[in-house]
């Protein structure tokens with residue numbers, strides 16, 4: 001484990017490396033993170049196949065970023081709670097459940113965004129298939 005003791009420009013790039021390590025660590029340890037990333041890849045491929053307009057792409061990228069960012073913060077809060085309060089405590093429960101709530105909220109937004117963005121292209125595609 002290394003602390004960021006660099007200065008100036010070096011410190012800036014070290015911060016990026018530590019952030020990338022954090023994302024990689026969350027991906028390796030959290031099943032939910034793997035599921036969210038897998039779904040994000042499927043959604044991006046579907047958006048390319050349906051040739052969605054730029055506005056729809058931006059909405060999808062916003063939803064994907066929100067979910068992944070919420071999942072990363074949830075993982076950070078879980079790790080912090082496990083470190084400072086491994087024993088059962090109502091505040092530990094509140095912190096973990098609230099962080100999980102943020103993930104749930106962002107996931108609901110992502111589902112609504114997906115329905116809004118894909119509804120008409122999918123209906124049009126089915127209509128073409130049936131005609």
Ligand SMILES: Nc1ncnc2c1ncn2[C@@H]1O[C@H](COP(=O)(O)OP(=O)(O)OP(=O)(O)O)[C@@H](O)[C@H]1O
Nearest residue numbers: 030032078085086087088089090092093096097100
């Ligand atoms: N120290 C604690 N004190 C009180 N309740 C806790 C504590 N740790 C966990 N819990 C309860 O158990 C639930 C599950 O906690 P856990 O740490 O297993 O996280 P998780 O939601 O299963 O996440 P993951 O599986 O991604 O690690 C929490 O949401 C909380 O309600």
